[in-house]
Amino acid sequence: MNFPTECQFLNSQTCFFEFSKEVSEEVSEYIALVVAALEHDPGIVDIIASYTTLMVVFDRHQYDRHSIRKRFKCIFSQLANEPSLQAKGKSIEIPVFYDPEVAPDLLDVAERCQITPEEVIALHSERVYRAYAIGFMPGYAYLGTLDPRIQLPRRDTPRLKVAKGTVAFAEKQTAVYPSVSPGGWHLVGRTPIELVDWSSESLSLMKVGDRIQFKAISRDDYVALGGTFHGV
Structure with a gap:
C-alpha cells in the first residue's frame, strides 16, 4: 500500500x-x-x-x-x-422483507431496469457489500458496490419521510435508514432489526470495513422479527 x-x-x-x-x-x-x-x-x-x-x-x-x-x-x-495486514471487519447479515407493502419503489425500479421485481431482489440480496463510510445520521452506512443492472440515479423528488429500517439504493450505493428521515433513494425493502445501539460506544451496528449481505425473508418472518407496516 x-x-x-x-x-x-x-x-x-x-x-x-x-x-x-x-x-x-x-x-x-x-x-x-x-x-x-x-x-x-x-x-x-x-x-x-x-x-x-x-x-x-x-x-x-x-x-x-x-x-x-x-x-x-x-x-x-x-x-x-506489514502489507498482509487486514482490517478485522465483521460479516453482517441483514434480513429484508422485499415487497411493495413496505417498498414503494420496488415495482418502479423493476420497470425502469427492464427486469422483474424478483430479479431486482436477487441482484440486490446476492451481493456482499462493503461499508465504505458512516454518516448522514447515526447508524447510516454507505454500502457498495451495487450491481450495474440495478443502478439508477437518485429520485427527482426526495421524500420528506422514509420509514425506519427501509432498505434503499441509488447510483452505485445501497443503505438502510436507521431512523425516520428524508431521503431521495429508491425504496426496495425494509428490515425489522435495529441499526443503532444507543448504549454502545460506536452507536452503529456497522463500521467502516464491515461486510454486509441482505437476506430476503417472508412476510411472516418479518412480522415475527418485529417488523411493522406503518409508513413512518
Whole structure:
C-alpha cells in the first residue's frame, strides 16, 4: 500500500488525510486499518472515515501537532512494513422483507431496469457489500458496490419521510435508514432489526470495513422479527 500520508491540519485539534482521488477496496481497507489503530487511543476524540479520506479529532492535552504527526508516522510505517495486514471487519447479515407493502419503489425500479421485481431482489440480496463510510445520521452506512443492472440515479423528488429500517439504493450505493428521515433513494425493502445501539460506544451496528449481505425473508418472518407496516 502506497498512499499519500501527509497530514493537513484543519484547526488546532483536527487533522485530515486524503489517501486517494479514486474509490477502491484497497483504499477503504487501508483507512479501516488506520481507524483500527486509533479507535482505542484515549487521546483521540473522534474519527470520521469516508471513501477516500479520514478526519481525526485529537485531545490537545494529550497531543500537539508534532506528537500527532509522530503517532501517524508510526501507524503508516507499520502498515508499510506489514502489507498482509487486514482490517478485522465483521460479516453482517441483514434480513429484508422485499415487497411493495413496505417498498414503494420496488415495482418502479423493476420497470425502469427492464427486469422483474424478483430479479431486482436477487441482484440486490446476492451481493456482499462493503461499508465504505458512516454518516448522514447515526447508524447510516454507505454500502457498495451495487450491481450495474440495478443502478439508477437518485429520485427527482426526495421524500420528506422514509420509514425506519427501509432498505434503499441509488447510483452505485445501497443503505438502510436507521431512523425516520428524508431521503431521495429508491425504496426496495425494509428490515425489522435495529441499526443503532444507543448504549454502545460506536452507536452503529456497522463500521467502516464491515461486510454486509441482505437476506430476503417472508412476510411472516418479518412480522415475527418485529417488523411493522406503518409508513413512518
